[in-house]
Amino acid sequence: MRAFLRHALLAATRQDARKGVLLPAALLMAACATPVPPPSDGLPPSEPSRPAPAPSQPAPSVSAEQQALQAMVSLQDRLYRVAAPLLVNNTDLCKKNARNLLGFTAKNRYSYSNEFTGAAQKSLGLDDRLQVMGVLAGGGAARAGVRHGDVLLAVEDKNLPKGETAERDAASILAPMMSGRSSIAMTVLRDGSRVALNVPLTYACAFGIELGNTENVIAYSDGHRVLVTRGMLNAVRTDDELAFVLAKEMAHNALSHATKQRTSATIGGIIDNLTRIRPDMSAMSGMAGLRPMPQDLDAMADKLSLYMLARAGYDIDLAIPFWQRMASQVPATVLNGYTALHPSINYRIAAMEKTIKDIRAKQARKKPLLP
Incomplete structure (x- = not known):
């Protein structure tokens, strides 16, 4: 089972x-739905004025x-x-x-x-x-x-x-x-x-949000959809960290990176596969036919994602520590992991540091949060 x-x-x-x-x-x-416990009568077990409660009914079996x-x-x-x-x-x-x-x-x-x-x-x-x-x-x-x-x-x-x-x-x-x-x-x-x-x-932004049936710690975007795997959901510790992953892939979509890299069809096939009940994991060996994201495109997506996060109310100051931890926990040597597809962590962090400063300055001056 x-x-x-x-x-x-x-x-x-x-x-x-x-x-x-x-x-x-x-x-x-x-x-x-959260099961609701049976109501208590508020009396201690030894209360003599109450008859013994009837035996509880067995919970219905759940398949x-x-x-x-x-x-x-x-x-x-x-x-x-x-x-x-x-x-x-x-x-x-x-x-x-x-x-x-x-x-x-x-x-x-x-x-x-x-x-x-x-x-x-x-x-x-x-x-x-x-x-x-x-x-x-x-x-x-x-x-x-x-x-x-x-x-x-x-x-x-x-x-x-x-x-x-x-x-x-x-x-x-x-x-x-x-x-x-x-x-x-x-x-x-x-x-x-x-x-x-x-x-x-x-x-609203009409990106499809998909859930991937694999323990691989990874996320994908094909220009129209964003897929986050069960493994990634287990790896993130907070909703803010999950938002960092979602925003990054949404930014790739908004910037048409899959189209520019000519990977829309390949990534689309990966998303279709991983959202099946029983995905074909033999098709996911190595890099699954994808090349690492070029550092300039990756940094562009990081920049846009930080603006998206700030506009949505998420804590952008936690983004850099999260991506550093991700690069350590799932290094580029794990070929079917997030860092293997996004290996330029130092280049990305430098771009994120600058972007966070720019966002904070705009917030202080109450300027529109636009890149």
């Missing part, structure tokens, strides 16, 4: 788990699939939560990648691969209909009152689809509506009643 859970921990990509289409950047997956799905959702929730401020506060820095979003994710039980559809129904309460899984704090959907658990019925008087292709079909309905307007009228089912909502659109 443990081996199964390790392999089944993460959702697949387009082949294995279709992503939430209502927020293309895949922000804010629902967190796992391996349910455990795997809950673990996956928990990891994704953290990843999307940390990414959210970076995506919504940096539209000036990712202009060509910014667009209107609805500001929430929605899924149904078919959003997961076949072996998880039952677990999605039991653990997450999903059925054939699209249901809101997470709402972007401070976004238009949150202001309009969209809630976790809302079942999507209609948008602009068009009924939303159900079933196995619901996400893809909903995307085809919603995509034409996302430009040329500031809000969208929606109808949801909440507690058995139909609720009409007018949802203001949220303008």
Whole structure:
């Protein structure tokens, strides 16, 4: 069972788990439910006026699939939560990648691969209909009152689809509506009643945020998506450190580095592979067909990422110690690790030191945080 859970921990990509289409950047997956302990009667064990409590009922068994799905959702929730401020506060820095979003994710039980559809129904309460899984704090959907658990019925008087292709079909309905307007009228089912909502659109960087099913400490960006592996999530100690990794890869995307290096297709294939339930790790040997990032491009991404982090409220003073620790813990000799793809650590640190000084000076003078 443990081996199964390790392999089944993460959702697949387009082949294995279709992503939430209502927020293309895949922000804010629902967190796992926390079991609630039975209430206490407040009396000591020897209290004579109370009869002995009835034996507690055994907890319902949880399948391996349910455990795997809950673990996956928990990891994704953290990843999307940390990414959210970076995506919504940096539209000036990712202009060509910014667009209107609805500001929430929605899924149904078919959003997961076949072996998880039952677990999605039991653990997450999903059925054939699209249901809101997470709402972007401070976004238009949150202001309009969209809630976790809302079942999507209609948008602009068009009924939303159900079933196995619901996400893809909903995307085809919603995509034409996302430009040329500031809000969208929606109808949801909440507690058995139909609720009409007018949802203001949220303008944000529309980078896909993916979770990689490997213990390798690494992250990738293909121009449109950012992938952070389970190994990297285990290596970072705080949300700020996770934000450093996300911002760096978002900066590579914003600067079109994969296109300039002609690696978009290769990295895209790596991301597709690593988000499968059982990735082909034989394809990940050595450098997986990639060359180390040139130091000038890497430093450019470091500079832009620090501005992104500052605008999103993360502590940029912790960035340099983190990258130094990463270079020590996962040195360039680990070919399928982060430093092997980003080896110019001293050059990068010098660029980061200068950038942090520039950002602090602009903050002191209350100048716009633009590179």
